[in-house]
Amino acid sequence: MGRAPGSPPLPGAAPRVDRHTHLEGALDPAWVRAEAGRRGLALPPPLEALWHGSAVPFQGFIEAFLFGAMLLDSREAVREAVLAVARRTRASGATGADLWLSPHFLVVHRAQIRLEDLWRGVEEGLESAAREGFRACVVLDAVNHFGPRHGHAVLDLVLPERPAFVRGFSTGGLESCPFREWAPVFERARAAGLRLAAHAGENGPDANVREAVLEAGVERIIHGIRSSDETLDLLAERRIAVDVCPRSNAGLAPDLRPHPLPRMLQRGVRCALGTDDPGVMPCDLATEREAARAMGLDEPALALLDRHGSEDAWCLA
Numbered sequence: 001m002g003r004a005p006g007s008p009p010l011p012g013a014a015p016r017v018d019r020h021t022h023l024e025g026a027l028d029p030a031w032v033r034a035e036a037g038r039r040g041l042a043l044p045p046p047l048e049a050l051w052h053g054s055a056v057p058f059q060g061f062i063e064a065f066l067f068g069a070m071l072l073d074s075r076e077a078v079r080e081a082v083l084a085v086a087r088r089t090r091a092s093g094a095t096g097a098d099l100w101l102s103p104h105f106l107v108v109h110r111a112q113i114r115l116e117d118l119w120r121g122v123e124e125g126l127e128s129a130a131r132e133g134f135r136a137c138v139v140l141d142a143v144n145h146f147g148p149r150h151g152h153a154v155l156d157l158v159l160p161e162r163p164a165f166v167r168g169f170s171t172g173g174l175e176s177c178p179f180r181e182w183a184p185v186f187e188r189a190r191a192a193g194l195r196l197a198a199h200a201g202e203n204g205p206d207a208n209v210r211e212a213v214l215e216a217g218v219e220r221i222i223h224g225i226r227s228s229d230e231t232l233d234l235l236a237e238r239r240i241a242v243d244v245c246p247r248s249n250a251g252l253a254p255d256l257r258p259h260p261l262p263r264m265l266q267r268g269v270r271c272a273l274g275t276d277d278p279g280v281m282p283c284d285l286a287t288e289r290e291a292a293r294a295m296g297l298d299e300p301a302l303a304l305l306d307r308h309g310s311e312d313a314w315c316l317a
């Protein structure tokens with residue numbers, strides 16, 4: 001008999017971790033609706049459409065994502081958002097999450113919150129979550145298509161007083177700036193003690209995945225779903241962790257069918273599951289596991305995803 005989607009791991013099984021979720025994209029829809037109402041703001045139509053499971057153009061997704069980000073403008077809002085993410089993730093059977101966040105966007109680009117208020121809100125949210133048995137860390141998210149100068153600006157902002165819960169540095173956004181140009185930024189982040197990841201092979205080609213590993217030196221790839229077999233072999237050989245997010249991929253990479261996750265696992269890649277933007281494209285770790293099961297993965301394969309998920313998680317390191 002199958003187990004309920006939100007069921008906790010079996011005794012002795014690996015703890016489950018949501019390996020990739022963006023705080024700005026993980027806000028609870030009820031909270032977003034209430035905050036928008038309190039502020040007299042109309043919800044953007046693409047956000048409502050995504051909440052109802054409809055497909056929207058990429059620009060519509062960005063509009064929906066940015067609407068949530070705009071609401072993170074106080075220490076209290078950030079604390080509530082972090083705690084809500086932790087509780088929802090826990091309800092899906094997971095006890096940890098690696099949480100991507102773009103401090104430069106919120107603090108400098110939008111100038112909607114002070115850095116110290118952002119970090120205090122995160123810290124308080126994480127402390128409350130920890131009391132409920134949930135562990136999370138923050139991975140800095142820089143925007144690939146803004147280029148390496150932006151990457152340095154992210155590090156300039158955060159490194160002087162980096163909170164202990166900030167464990168990693170990543171790029172995201174459109175994969176339009178070559179990773180070899182980003183290499184000095186990644187090197188600086190590594191020298192400062194941060195782990196390195198990159199969104200690659202999501203909206204960019206296979207070559208981006210190779211370049212992120214070979215030229216930028218990242219140890220973790222987000223998505224990697226456009227990888228060739230040759231690149232998958234490279235990822236397996238180097239034990240690169242790969243975070244795969246089926247719901248997000250269905251929305252933002254709908255041309256990729258069938259989903260390559262079974263092929264990635266067959267070639268020995270250390271894949272794990274994440275939710276990416278579960279407040280915009282509703283999902284949780286339980287629905288992502290069900291999506292993986294629907295790809296034909298059996299219980300041992302799902303258990304392997306869980307094991308990779310916790311063994312390579314930065315929140316548990």
Ligand SMILES: [Zn+2]
Nearest residue numbers: 022172222276
């Ligand atoms: Zn992402």
